[in-house]
Amino acid sequence: MTQPQHENMLEVKDIKVYFYDDEGRELKAVDGVSFSVRRGETIALVGESGCGKSVTSMALLQLVDSRGKIVGGKVIFEGQDLLLLPEAKMRTVRGKDIAVIFQEPASALNPVYTIGEQIIEAIILHQKLSFRQAREVAREMLRLVGIPEPEKRLNEYPHELSGGMKQRAMIAMALSCRPKLLIADEPTTSLDVTIQAQILELIRELQKKLGMSVILITHDLGIVADMSQRVVVMYAGKVVEEADRTEIFKNPLHPYTIGLLRSIPRLDREQTKLETIPGVVPDPSSFPVGCRFRGRCLYESPTCCEVPPPTLVGNNHLVNCHHWQEVRQGKETARF
Amino acid sequence: MSNSVILKVEHLKKYFPIKAGVFRKIVGWVKAVDDVSFEVLEGETLGIVGESGCGKSTLGMTILRLYEPTAGRVVFAGKEISRLSSSALRPIRKDMQMIFQDPFGSLNPRMRIGSIIEEGMSVHGLYSSTERKEKVRELLEKVGLSADYVNRYPHEFSGGQRQRIGIARAMALSPRLIIADEAVSSLDVSIRSQILNLMKELKREYSFTYLFISHDLAVVRQICDRVLVMYLGRIVEIADKKVIFSRPLHPYTVALISAVPVPDPDYVVDRVILHGDVPSPIHPPSGCYFAPRCPVAERCRKDEPPLVEVENGHWVACHLPGSLSLKRENGDKKC
Amino acid sequence: MNRGSKRWFKKFFSNFSAVLGFVLLLFFLGVALFAPYIAPPKPGRDAYMMPIVTWSSDPIPPSREHPFGVAGKRDIFYGVVWGTRTAFRIGIIVTISSTLIGLVIGSIAGYFGHLVDELLMRVTDIFMAVPFLVAALVLATILGAGLDKVIIALIVFSWMYPARLIRGNILQVKEEQFVMAAKALGVSDLVVILRHVLPNSIFPVLIQASMRMGSLVITAAALSFLGLGAPQGYADWGALLNYARNWMLGSQGQALQYWFMTVFPGLAMVLFVLAWNLVGDALRDIFDPRLRV
Numbered sequence: 001m002t003q004p005q006h007e008n009m010l011e012v013k014d015i016k017v018y019f020y021d022d023e024g025r026e027l028k029a030v031d032g033v034s035f036s037v038r039r040g041e042t043i044a045l046v047g048e049s050g051c052g053k054s055v056t057s058m059a060l061l062q063l064v065d066s067r068g069k070i071v072g073g074k075v076i077f078e079g080q081d082l083l084l085l086p087e088a089k090m091r092t093v094r095g096k097d098i099a100v101i102f103q104e105p106a107s108a109l110n111p112v113y114t115i116g117e118q119i120i121e122a123i124i125l126h127q128k129l130s131f132r133q134a135r136e137v138a139r140e141m142l143r144l145v146g147i148p149e150p151e152k153r154l155n156e157y158p159h160e161l162s163g164g165m166k167q168r169a170m171i172a173m174a175l176s177c178r179p180k181l182l183i184a185d186e187p188t189t190s191l192d193v194t195i196q197a198q199i200l201e202l203i204r205e206l207q208k209k210l211g212m213s214v215i216l217i218t219h220d221l222g223i224v225a226d227m228s229q230r231v232v233v234m235y236a237g238k239v240v241e242e243a244d245r246t247e248i249f250k251n252p253l254h255p256y257t258i259g260l261l262r263s264i265p266r267l268d269r270e271q272t273k274l275e276t277i278p279g280v281v282p283d284p285s286s287f288p289v290g291c292r293f294r295g296r297c298l299y300e301s302p303t304c305c306e307v308p309p310p311t312l313v314g315n316n317h318l319v320n321c322h323h324w325q326e327v328r329q330g331k332e333t334a335r336f
Numbered sequence: 337m338s339n340s341v342i343l344k345v346e347h348l349k350k351y352f353p354i355k356a357g358v359f360r361k362i363v364g365w366v367k368a369v370d371d372v373s374f375e376v377l378e379g380e381t382l383g384i385v386g387e388s389g390c391g392k393s394t395l396g397m398t399i400l401r402l403y404e405p406t407a408g409r410v411v412f413a414g415k416e417i418s419r420l421s422s423s424a425l426r427p428i429r430k431d432m433q434m435i436f437q438d439p440f441g442s443l444n445p446r447m448r449i450g451s452i453i454e455e456g457m458s459v460h461g462l463y464s465s466t467e468r469k470e471k472v473r474e475l476l477e478k479v480g481l482s483a484d485y486v487n488r489y490p491h492e493f494s495g496g497q498r499q500r501i502g503i504a505r506a507m508a509l510s511p512r513l514i515i516a517d518e519a520v521s522s523l524d525v526s527i528r529s530q531i532l533n534l535m536k537e538l539k540r541e542y543s544f545t546y547l548f549i550s551h552d553l554a555v556v557r558q559i560c561d562r563v564l565v566m567y568l569g570r571i572v573e574i575a576d577k578k579v580i581f582s583r584p585l586h587p588y589t590v591a592l593i594s595a596v597p598v599p600d601p602d603y604v605v606d607r608v609i610l611h612g613d614v615p616s617p618i619h620p621p622s623g624c625y626f627a628p629r630c631p632v633a634e635r636c637r638k639d640e641p642p643l644v645e646v647e648n649g650h651w652v653a654c655h656l657p658g659s660l661s662l663k664r665e666n667g668d669k670k671c
Numbered sequence: 672m673n674r675g676s677k678r679w680f681k682k683f684f685s686n687f688s689a690v691l692g693f694v695l696l697l698f699f700l701g702v703a704l705f706a707p708y709i710a711p712p713k714p715g716r717d718a719y720m721m722p723i724v725t726w727s728s729d730p731i732p733p734s735r736e737h738p739f740g741v742a743g744k745r746d747i748f749y750g751v752v753w754g755t756r757t758a759f760r761i762g763i764i765v766t767i768s769s770t771l772i773g774l775v776i777g778s779i780a781g782y783f784g785h786l787v788d789e790l791l792m793r794v795t796d797i798f799m800a801v802p803f804l805v806a807a808l809v810l811a812t813i814l815g816a817g818l819d820k821v822i823i824a825l826i827v828f829s830w831m832y833p834a835r836l837i838r839g840n841i842l843q844v845k846e847e848q849f850v851m852a853a854k855a856l857g858v859s860d861l862v863v864i865l866r867h868v869l870p871n872s873i874f875p876v877l878i879q880a881s882m883r884m885g886s887l888v889i890t891a892a893a894l895s896f897l898g899l900g901a902p903q904g905y906a907d908w909g910a911l912l913n914y915a916r917n918w919m920l921g922s923q924g925q926a927l928q929y930w931f932m933t934v935f936p937g938l939a940m941v942l943f944v945l946a947w948n949l950v951g952d953a954l955r956d957i958f959d960p961r962l963r964v
Contacts, residue, residue, distance in 0.1 A: 265554040444853075460857060
């Protein structure tokens with residue numbers, strides 16, 4: 001291949017997805033999100049429900065539901081802006097170069113077709129293979145994701161598989177065309193912890209084997225610590241902080257990130273009183289002007305009515321807060 | 337904490353029939369709760385943990401007689417309630433309440449918040465009408481909501497606020513026992529800790545006894561005094577919280593604890609990855625139910641291990657307790 | 672008016688077909704209410720009996736005196752106007768009674784389940800297995816002609832639809848946690864049904880009832896057309912069509928000569944059914960839980 005090897009396989013620049021409700025109000029669900037994904041790395045998009053993490057990831061593939069619209073931004077994948085691609089071209093990217101696995105394997109698989117038919121369909125769609133060859137690949141994929149008796153499973157319907165097995169089948173389908181990028185949208189949220197451990201282990205293994213990049217969307221900071229190299233923290237449709245994993249956990253600088261980390265019940269220690277973030281996540285129709293964390297933040301001041309500028313505060317560490325210096329200072333004084 | 341037993345569960349079973357065919361003949365049973373015995377002490381918080389389908393929610397519902405038990409006894413405050421008629425049971429319901437999992441499904445969408453909280457009191461004929469109204473306002477403030485919300489409908493509230501309303505409803509009858517079934521599972525992280533703190537505070541103030549049903553071990557660690565682990569309808573281990581998180585003896589408990597991801601990149605655990613899925617509760621395996629997935633099982637497929645007390649207050653149902661141990665670096669921190 | 676109901680009104684009127692249905696319904700209501708002014712009856716006579724205006728049995732096309740023409744010696748305009756009252760009466764009585772019967776049976780079956788459910792639903796199945804029109808026809812024949820007999824026949828063979836619907840809804844609502852919560856509070860079964868289950872499952876039944884209202888009137892008209900409903904000369908749309916039976920094909924070379932005999936009563940019927948269906952649709956849009964936030 002003569003294509004230059006970009007360091008970043010995917011660059012998302014200032015993407016905006018707005019929704020319009022019945023009353024015609026504009027809901028800025030995703031409002032200027034930027035991040036990049038390097039080859040072979042796992043990046044986590046983390047945040048609470050409604051922060052726009054799933055909408056962002058689907059917008060990369062131009063998949064936005066009918067009430068929403070991508071109103072701006074760029075999605076540069078391998079040197080090409082995906083948002084400029086016509087639908088027909090886009091379809092060849094989806095599933096082939098960029099694949100997705102969803103939270104609910106039960107609803108993402110069509111109940112009237114067998115597992116085999118669904119995987120084979122995905123393969124034939126993107127690769128010039130005969131049915132027989134595709135079936136071979138499908139069986140190989142099922143074996144790869146650790147489904148016992150793959151030959152038998154090909155002929156089974158989704159309801160005959162357990163939740164964990166369905167998620168494995170979903171992964172097999174997503175990876176059957178050897179995508180360069182996998183978007184995993186809360187892949188284990190509907191699964192039990194012991195099954196979650198299996199699936200995460202599987203994703204990690206396959207990533208190593210196939211050398212793909214992963215965008216992991218999750219609300220679980222435990223999974224983030226476990227799986228990702230870089231972390232993008234989102235709140236109310238905006239990125240509040242982005243940094244390498246260790247940096248985010250050891251040296252968070254945005255008050256929201258700090259609050260989130262502190263409010264998680266920890267398995268590894270006993271907390272007499274959990275710390276909390278006061279208030280509730282705002283509704284998209286009533287996001288505060290300026291910094292959207294306003295009203296819940298301990299560091300709030302009049303300057304917060306201005307949109308905080310993204311500030312590079314260290315090696316690869318980006319924070320969107322007017323008061324990051326105070327936060328850092330505060331932490332230092334607390335330490336000594 | 338006093339030591340009197342408030343709830344005693346003896347050999348409790350709840351089987352659901354599976355019907356098939358034209359004549360809806362019973363072709364099998366789902367053994368959701370399969371011979372479970374334990375005691376709850378007045379004033380303690382007992383956590384019931386396990387994965388989906390282990391029967392923990394069914395257990396809670398059966399204790400409250402929201403499901404009829406198939407066999408066994410439930411003794412609440414010295415009185416057997418598993419055989420009472422539904423009218424004889426009604427006055428006792430006042431003393432045992434439930435907080436439900438789904439903050440969106442557990443409040444009647446067509447009732448105002450005030451009536452939702454008041455309903456229990458009026459059913460049991462507590463207080464006069466004006467006193468009840470006053471009480472509702474008090475309760476709302478107690479759970480951190482404004483007393484002016486009485487005339488609003490559930491859909492006007494967020495998940496966290498609704499869960500607060502559910503807590504107020506349960507508290508309205510001043511119960512002695514509260515069963516919380518996955519009460520914080522559907523909430524976002526930042527809201528979850530608010531609700532957990534609220535439940536802790538209320539307990540301190542009113543000295544409820546909690547039965548805290550959850551799949552989330554990290555949450556259980558923060559709120560419970562003792563922990564009961566279930567697998568496929570049976571109890572596999574019961575111990576004090578400190579013991580269960582530092583020295584779990586049942587291989588399943590070890591695997592469960594090791595599987596929880598911890599938000600700390602320095603936390604390294606020797607993760608026990610279990611193979612396969614939880615077997616169906618319709619055809620559970622012979623012997624120890626966990627044996628087919630257990631990394632250390634030997635003769636366990638034949639003999640069913642009884643639940644025995646291996647040390648003071650630590651009960652395990654395993655032939656080889658402690659043969660798999662929890663290994664982690666940077667383990668328990670004091671905080 | 673609170674914010675919620677304001678939004679409902681907005682939604683209701685933002686929809687053209689909903690407005691059309693509503694306007695049509697209001698129009699029919701107006702006609703029924705003001706029938707004595709629109710088509711004044713002869714004093715001292717039963718207003719529901721269409722007066723005889725001519726001695727020839729030949730139809731007379733619309734004229735100044737008889738704007739819709741004359742059929743079977745009777746003024747079609749008079750019949751259509753007073754027939755609106757008959758239509759409402761049949762529709763409302765049958766719909767309300769069958770819905771109430773259905774509600775009771777469906778609630779009992781759905782809430783208590785098991786054997787009760789099995790028994791009631793099999794009975795329902797038997798009633799449903801009989802073709803509606805045929806059954807109503809047979810029953811009306813046995814009971815004899817007359818509007819009240821038609822109403823009874825219609826009630827007997829239409830309660831199953833609301834019963835089925837309410838049972839299904841209750842089965843669904845019964846599993847909701849708030850019903851469990853009410854039981855956990857110690858609320859009795861009857862109160863659980865009345866306060867928690869029914870209010871959450873009643874709307875689909877009401878919507879179905881409004882849609883059924885229209886089709887019931889058609890069925891009643893069909894029975895009248897077959898000569899089983901209203902007595903001779905009674906103001907009823909179906910009876911008016913009955914007069915047209917012998918003239919429908921027109922005369923030699925003039926197939927549409929007697930169009931007015933079928934068009935006016937037929938139009939009234941079609942618009943009446945349309946009105947109820949559109950209103951039912953609008954109600955469904957409003958109460959559809961997926962559209963509610």
